[in-house]
Structures are given as C-alpha cells and as structure tokens.
Amino acid sequence: MDQLTQPTNLSEQEILDVLKQFITEVIGEEFVEDLEITPQSSFTKDLEMDSIEIVAFSEKVKAHFGRNIDFTGWLSNMDLDEIIQLNLGDITKYIRSCL
Amino acid sequence: MPVVDLQHTRIHLQEMNTGAAETVLMIHGMFTNLSIYYFNIAPILAQRFHVVLYDLKGHGMSGKSSHGYHLQAMSDELMELLEVLQLDAVHLAGYSYGGLIALKTAARFPQKIKKLAVIESPDPYEQETMSIVDIYSKELLLHFINGQPGHALQPGKRQLERRHRMYEFLLKESSIRQDMQQERHFFSSEEITAIPHETLLIYGASSDCAPAGRHLQEKINRSRLLLVNGDHNIPVQEPMTIGHELKNFFETDL
Numbered sequence: 001m002d003q004l005t006q007p008t009n010l011s012e013q014e015i016l017d018v019l020k021q022f023i024t025e026v027i028g029e030e031f032v033e034d035l036e037i038t039p040q041s042s043f044t045k046d047l048e049m050d051s052i053e054i055v056a057f058s059e060k061v062k063a064h065f066g067r068n069i070d071f072t073g074w075l076s077n078m079d080l081d082e083i084i085q086l087n088l089g090d091i092t093k094y095i096r097s098c099l
Numbered sequence: 100m101p102v103v104d105l106q107h108t109r110i111h112l113q114e115m116n117t118g119a120a121e122t123v124l125m126i127h128g129m130f131t132n133l134s135i136y137y138f139n140i141a142p143i144l145a146q147r148f149h150v151v152l153y154d155l156k157g158h159g160m161s162g163k164s165s166h167g168y169h170l171q172a173m174s175d176e177l178m179e180l181l182e183v184l185q186l187d188a189v190h191l192a193g194y195s196y197g198g199l200i201a202l203k204t205a206a207r208f209p210q211k212i213k214k215l216a217v218i219e220s221p222d223p224y225e226q227e228t229m230s231i232v233d234i235y236s237k238e239l240l241l242h243f244i245n246g247q248p249g250h251a252l253q254p255g256k257r258q259l260e261r262r263h264r265m266y267e268f269l270l271k272e273s274s275i276r277q278d279m280q281q282e283r284h285f286f287s288s289e290e291i292t293a294i295p296h297e298t299l300l301i302y303g304a305s306s307d308c309a310p311a312g313r314h315l316q317e318k319i320n321r322s323r324l325l326l327v328n329g330d331h332n333i334p335v336q337e338p339m340t341i342g343h344e345l346k347n348f349f350e351t352d353l
Contacts, residue, residue: 031257048257051134052159055113056100058137072115076142079338083138 010099012039015092022060026053039089046087054083061095069098100160105179107167111160112153112180113137115145121213122149122189123349126177126197128219129275130265132159135194135334143342147350148190153180155197157269169278170203170285177204181211190349192216194334195308199223199285202315205298206290215296216345219303219331222311223282286311291318298322299348301341303329 016039024032027049035047043049049057061071074094075083103110113133123144125136133152141150154161155173167173177200181189190213193201198220205212269275285291298319302312304326316324325344329336 027257044258050258050261051138052132052154055134055137056160059100059113072138072142075138079139 010096012089012092012096015095016088018064019061019088019091022057022064023047023049025060026056037088039092040087042085042087043083044085061091065095065099069095071095102161103180103183105176105183108156108164108176109162110153110156110176110180112151113141114152115141115150116147117149119145119147119149121147121349122151122186123345124151124153124177124181124186124189124191126153126191126193126200127155127158128193128195128197130158130269131194134159139338140334140342140345143339144346144349147346151180151184151186151189155200157273157275158265163268163273165272166274167278168273168275170199170282171207172278173200174204174207178208178211187211188213190214190216192218192345193220194218195220195331196279199282202291202294203285205294205296209295212296214349215294215298216301216348217298217312217315218301218341219306219308219333220311220315221308222286222314223279224284224286225311286314286318291315292320294319296321299344300324301333301344302326303331303333303336306330306333 020032020037023037027047031048035041037047041047043054043057058071058075061069065071071094078086101112101114103112111133125133125141125144127133127135132154136150136152141152144150156162156164156176157168167176181187188211191201191204193199193216195218198217201215201217202220205215298315298321300312300315300319300322302309302324306329308331309326312324312326316322327333327337327340327344334341
C-alpha cells in the first residue's frame with residue numbers, strides 16, 4: 001500500500017531500499033529474485049522494465065515522497081532514451097536533493 | 100494504481116493537475132499505452148490543463164477484452180469514462196488508432212468535445228498503412244520492436260515476452276483486427292465531414308500517414324494540418340514540439 005510520508009534526513013541507502021520495494025511491487029517478486037538491484041541498475045537494461053512499468057514506479061515515488069519532489073517534472077526534461085537509461089543511483093540522488 | 104471499472108472492462112488511468120478548469124483527455128495508439136504521453140507531452144499540457152491519460156482495454160495496465168475494438172464501442176467507452184470522472188466536456192487528443200477513436204467520438208458526441216487534435220491517424224482504407232495488424236509473426240514482431248525509434252536499448256527477455264503476450268492476445272484472441280477491417284470506409288463517411296470542431300491535425304512530414312492528414316484537412320471544415328519533422332513515431336521523436344503545439348492549440352481563446 002502506497003503511503004504518503006514526510007521523509008526527512010533519509011540516507012541514500014534508505015531511499016534505495018524504498019525504491020527496491022517499489023520495483024518489486026511493479027515487476028513482481030518472482031522476477032526480482034533473479035535480479036541484483038544496485039544503484040547502478042538501469043530501468044531497461046538491468047531491470048527490464050518497460051515504459052508503462054516506469055509510469056507505475058513513478059506514481060509510487062510521487063505517492064510516497066509527496067510534494068517535496070516533482071518527479072514527473074524532473075523526468076519530463078529528459079527524452080525517452082534518457083529516462084530508460086536512468087539508474088537507481090540517479091533517482092536516489094535526485095530524491096535526496098529534494099528532501 | 101488508479102483504475103475505474105466500466106461496464107465491460109477495467110481501465111487504468113493517470114491524471115495530472117486535477118485542479119485545472121479545463122481538461123485534455125489523451126488516447127494512445129494500438130499496441131502502445133499511456134506512457135507515450137506521460138513523460139513529456141502530458142506534463143507540458145498539465146502546466147495549464149487537467150490532463151487525463153488512460154490505457155485502452157487490452158493495452159498497458161487496463162483489463163483485457165476479447166471484443167469491441169471498433170470505433171463505436173471505443174467511443175462509447177470513452178463517454179463512459181467521462182461520466183465516471185464527472186467531466187462535462189473535454190479537449191480530445193488521439194494518436195494513430197487513438198486519433199480514429201477521437202474522430203469517431205467527436206462525430207458522435209460533438210457537445211462533449213471542445214477542440215480536437217489528431218496525431219498521425221492512418222486512413223483505415225489504406226490497408227497497407229494499417230497492415231501492422233496483418234504482419235504478425237514472432238520474427239516480424241522482433242523487427243518491429245527493435246526498429247522502434249527512441250528505444251536505443253534492446254528490450255530484455257521479460258519485456259519481449261510481455262509484448263509478445265500482448266500481440267498474441269490482441270491479434271489472435273481478440274476481435275481487434277476484424278473490428279478495424281470493418282472501419283475501412285470511415286474517412287469517406289459523412290460523419291467525418293460533419294465534424295464541427297476546431298481540429299488540429301499533426302502528422303510527420305516523412306510519414307506514410309501524411310496523405311491521410313491531407314485527406315482529413317480537406318474533409319473537416321475547421322481543420323489545420325501541421326507537419327513536423329519525423330515519421331509515424333513523432334510522439335517519441337518530437338514530444339516537446341507536439342506538447343507545445345497541443346498546448347497552444349487548446350489554450351487559444353480560453
């Protein structure tokens with residue numbers, strides 16, 4: 001269940017753990033078991049997420065971290081190639097910079 | 100995941116800027132999903148408008164349905180969606196097959212549509228252009244997926260299997276192909292010439308569908324044709340141009 005929180009002072013590792021949970025919810029536990037999810041993991045190449053799964057992931061990020069971050073606005077400045085090549089470390093850093 | 104239950108199917112949708120006074124509803128094309136708008140085009144429109152994106156049935160994260168993919172059924176479902184969302188009248192934009200649904204909806208329910216935008220919709224009579232529906236095979240599917248501009252990376256095995264399942268369902272287990280064949284004469288029908296709305300037609304300058312855009316321009320009285328650089332994949336190739344052109348078009352005279 002997505003939950004709106006007011007996270008403060010979260011470490012990059014804590015943010016990464018939340019993002020890993022979202023990825024598990026989006027692509028399913030059975031697929032995640034075979035994956036090693038690290039800050040270097042990219043959506044498409046490593047996690048094999050397609051664009052509609054990235055939408056679902058983005059919505060979970062927005063629902064969880066709330067108005068502190070403009071995740072869709074951040075993504076909207078990128079073209080689709082840049083978005084699918086984003087890695088989790090990039091997203092973690094962006095979220096942390098907004099908190 | 101935001102979903103609404105319609106009479107025959109469950110629809111996944113996304114909304115942006117829900118507080119805005121005017122709504123733009125966007126319809127994606129065949130074999131794609133709402134993500135074609137979500138990352139670039141919709142956020143530009145959401146600077147000014149409430150934006151509603153939804154996955155057509157059988158696509159994206161919406162429910163599967165074995166039948167009812169002809170334009171009348173699809174426009175009926177769009178009306179049902181407006182009712183559920185309590186939207187009185189909206190601006191409507193559709194890409195490819197979604198543009199055909201938009202045209203049909205504008206023709207059947209003119210009072211529910213304010214302005215109309217059609218992006219790269221093929222003439223259903225041109226079976227060569229529509230032949231994506233007929234070229235299905237595993238080998239051609241791989242060519243199709245790998246040939247999509249904007250996707251520099253090769254899709255992984257899980258992605259390929261997901262897409263394969265979608266094609267398998269839509270083309271072999273649903274009536275989508277027969278339903279579109281029965282729409283062959285849509286562009287020559289009187290409903291097209293009767294469309295009263297201000298209409299923006301956006302086509303790729305090097306697209307095989309560009310003649311269909313010129314055809315619609317001749318048929319729809321209050322229409323304007325805009326050619327942008329690219330082919331049928333202009334939402335991926337030129338999302339910023341399309342987003343800003345749509346925004347300018349919908350906000351004029353507001």
